[in-house]
Amino acid sequence: MCMTWRSNVELLLKDITQSDLYKSRKLLESLLSPAIDIVKHLTPDSSLSAYLEILDSAFGTVEDGDDLFAKYLNTMQDNGEKPSAYLQRLQVMLSTTLRRGGVTASDLDRHLLKQFVRGCWDNILIAELQLEQKKQNPPTFAELLLLLRTAEDKRSSKASRMKQHFNVSKPRVSSHYQGVYVQGEEDCSSSQPAPDHRSEIQDLKKQIADLQSQLARITQKDSRKAKSAARPLAPQTANTHSPAITHTSQRLQPHSRDANISTSNRPRPWYCFRCGEDGHIKPQCESEPNPSLVAEKRKQLKEKQLAWDSQHGASKPDPLN
Structure with a gap:
């Protein structure tokens, strides 16, 4: 019922x-x-x-008090369930167990606190409220519920203030072709709550320098191509070149073709240096740092770059990450 x-x-x-x-x-x-x-x-x-x-x-329920009490002892906090909601669910089950004779009225508060500490996965909350020390003199259901709801409200308010603060101090980012320009280095450092923000800024500077270097090489290559296309071709005769010169030019042709392979095709980072996820860069990241995923993506990038270098015979510049 x-x-x-x-x-x-x-x-x-x-x-x-x-x-x-x-x-x-x-x-x-x-x-x-x-x-x-x-x-x-x-x-x-x-x-x-x-x-x-x-x-x-x-x-009504047909289970006796012992079965209900055993079921009560196996009731744990569900995924995404607030501690206060879990406590209320325990209280309802314990009241039913009391009516069926599974527990006595004098032991209600003790059993309620004991099972809450046992089944709640938020150990930080349990330590903050010192619930382990209150088992000898347990609070009533109303008192314990008020403690939990107060702690939950403080956490929610603090999380909201932190989110609002970091959104306000988020750095402005301007994206360009083959490069990134970050406005305000001090703003960028203040928006990173991690202790190693200095090393993160250095990594970002290195990334920008490498991208600018690649852009300069591509620009120089395009300029050379334009000059070579504009230069008039000399008339070719059968006796213009000697066999030695012809043989030398034939030997240099494979090397020239290899040199014309654009380094822009070399694999580059496709992931965020902060959280490791795809689709955005580190200054635009609002996620929590994930060093393990970043290390895994870095390892994959190095493997792809080594394979590309081995296939095209290109030099091996320092990786961006």
Whole structure:
């Protein structure tokens, strides 16, 4: 049966100011089919306990107190469930166990606190409220619930302030072709709460320098191509070149083709240097640092660069990360 309905009926049963006839009528008004069909045979002067006995037999739990208490001891906090919600769920189960004789009323607070400490996964919260030390003199359900809700509200308020602070101090970033320019180095350092923000700034500077160097090499290559295309070709005759010169030029042709391979095709970082996720760069990252994922992506990048260098015979510049 519904726990709220049962609690209201028990409260009505304890009300000594009302007559039994009034209590029976209020109970009947709260019932719907099929529950009301079960008690239709009772007379209007039947006691309220008679109604409850029939309803418990038809719709109440059939587990005894020991089974309910064993089930209670195996009730743990669910994923995403707040500690206060978990405590309320324990209280409902413990009340049912009490009615079935699984526990005594004097041990309710002790069993409630003991199971909460055992089944709650938030050890930091348990340590902050010193719940382990309160087992000898446990608080009531209302007192413990108030402690949990107060702690949850403080955490929520602090998380909101922290998020608002970091969003306000987020650095402005301007992205360009083959490079990144970060405005305000001091703002960038202040937006990084990690202790190693100095090393992160150095990594970012190195990344910018490498990108600018690659851009300069590509620009110089395009300039050489434009000059060579504009230079007029000399007339070719059969006797212009000697066999030695022809042989030398033939030997240099493979090297020239290899030199024309653009280093822009060499694998570059595709991931964030802070969290390791794809699709954004470190100054735009709002996620928590993930050194293990960054190290894994760095290892994959080095393997791809080594494979590219081995295939094209290119020099091996320092990796960006």
